[in-house]
Amino acid sequence: MTLHLALEVDGPGAHPAAWTVDPRPTADALGARRLRDVVAAAENAGVTFVTFDDALVPSPDGVAGRLDAVTRAAYVAPLTSRTGLVPLAHPAVVEPFHLASQVAALDHASLGRAGWLVGSGPVPGARRALDRPVADGQDLRDETDDVARVARDLWDSWEDDAVVRDTATGRYVDRDRLHYVDFASGGDGLPAGPSARATPDGVRAPFTVKGPLIVPRGPQGRPVVVGRHAAVDGGLLDVALVGDVADVAAARAAGSPLVVLDLAVTLDGAHGTAAERRAVLDARTPWDAPTAWTGDAAGLVEVLLGLRGVVDGVRLLPAVLDVDLPVVVRDVLPALRVARATPTTRPGATLRDTLGLPRPVNRYAAAAATA
Template identity: 45%
Template sequence: MSAAFTTAPRGFLALELDGDGAHPASWRKARHAPAELLDGTRVRATVLAAESAGFHVATFADGSLPAASSEDGGRDIPGRLNALQRAAFAGPVTGSIVLVPEVDTVYTEPFHISTQLASLDYVSGGRAGWLVAASDKAADAAAVGRSHVSGEGLGREAADSVEVSRRLWDSWEDDAVIRDVTTGRYIDVDKLHYVDFESTVDFETTGSDRAGGAGYSVKGPSIIPRPLQGQLPVLVPAGLLNADQLSAGAADALLVSAPTPELLAGEAAEARAAAPGAAIIAELDVVLDSRGQSAAGRLAELDAHTPWQSSRARFVGSAAELTRLLASVLETADGVRLHPAVLDVDLEELAQLVLPALRRRGLLATPHPGSTFRDLLGLQRPDSRYAATPVSASSAADH
């Protein structure tokens, strides 16, 4: 459940590490062979480069990809590995960067989401988060044999999935694992709890956008101990959840976008008013001047193969101009997630010019090995909702 900030955190930067970059033709400018895109070595190299540059968070997109082609007869190369698997692979090889995979809430079983994300929190040492997605693609529904969900149903499914996951994370109390050699008990069964979750909507009776599909229930408890953070921070795109769902604490952070970079600060302010307990993260596509080539020229060259269509604000220009823009946005937002057009090219400019300039201005938090994602967001570690005596209360009583 979302909690109030314990301290006012300084700004942070997230970097999307999907594929070769956000532009559909980015593979043409990548500094590796196309076949290496789906290689573990590539995943390791990009996440370590982001961590070395000083990025606080790495995100991993997921979902089906269209087979786009260019008019000149060439083909763009869509391809990605599962986001959770990439994040789990990156966990043991990194030390400070937060790892946040995108996971769909509509066509993925909530119990599996909860346990896989909890496992990610363990392999990363408490540096895991969850970027909530809600697919509206009929093809995704058909792929798993479920009826299509759209409209308000997406938000309901997302809110239910988040809630049941939070309950499952809490279903093991923090001290449930006792490892009592004398009695041969590994866990104290009295500290494992049923969650008894029922989805909020029975689609069979509503006749809504998912007619013919029933609601679901989850008994619990989870099959693995409570995550290191207690609750993983949950990131949700603005607009997916309604005001009631946000006020109930479904999101720890909101991702906001805008038609232009100049409007980002205003969107961030509106999102903060709608969800005052959540961190605000602005979304920004980035194309930078690089090695003597202008950003506009680079973008035109890529668009000649396949035009870049994105709903996010887009910055096209120099590193110095981007630094000024980010400084302005961070006055309103807690963080910014950057989507580089070409990962190999734009990350180099970001690492050498943008992040150092922002650090000199004192605008960015300092990444620390051993800190958690909740630490970065300034969130307390919550007690399990099922604990008869909260750990924090018992610790205070001991002192």
């Protein structure tokens, strides 16, 4: 059995105090050159996909100006050829039509290596940024499902052969192969707009989407949808993220084809032992990571080998990226390759190919074929 390895590459690291000990200036940690280098290191090491976290508010050190996750993924798309690119976009703060368009465009730019990490839970700063009410609790969960559902519909709104490029007649598309989604969400508040400004938070604003999308169907048909178990309907996910192996069975029962464990890692290295480094970080800001490894690289390799057959993959969350990633690349991933525990990513393969997921049949084409 093989184990897919994913990696979170946002900012200075996954630990909330990572910025306090990052060996480089924070502006560099958020810059394009550093992002390129980190993703290239992950790809060369054989990581199946990388994720890009996101936030509306500045980082704890006060440095603002970070580009959104989809834009950062698009930047590294032409600089990579094998690793999947999975940016976070939160349904509560991104219009569904624009979200689906952006991720579909990323799928084209990456030649079929795009995914969408579905944001979940409250979003700090959302009300101030949007100037409208933001759903919470069960309403937010329902809205997340609605956005994931309509994004999937929009990705199917162009059939695979809708683009004809007939120069003789001047036709670019076959309009009979474009479809209107005509989706209406739940929610009993006022629709988003100036009239909703006085509405308190927690009231869900309904939305409608007509379609079709402004981007043709991508190389994967639908980009890979990654989301947290129990925060998104499992039937809408391709990959469910869990924080504990105890949740794996429930995630599979919910209908997610693949289950990936989030694992926070702090490793021994030139900057001190893992225990010492973790103690310094936690003293500044505690890290509430349900599943974590704090120790040497050999021990992490044994943990990962033991997870084969339990989960389909592990997403590593390095405490401090520029300290822990070199150890992962030098000592962890090569040992896993020697053990034949991880798949080999190939140039030209889509993310679905690498993950062993089928390319979805376009629902409108399938309906027409059976009519």
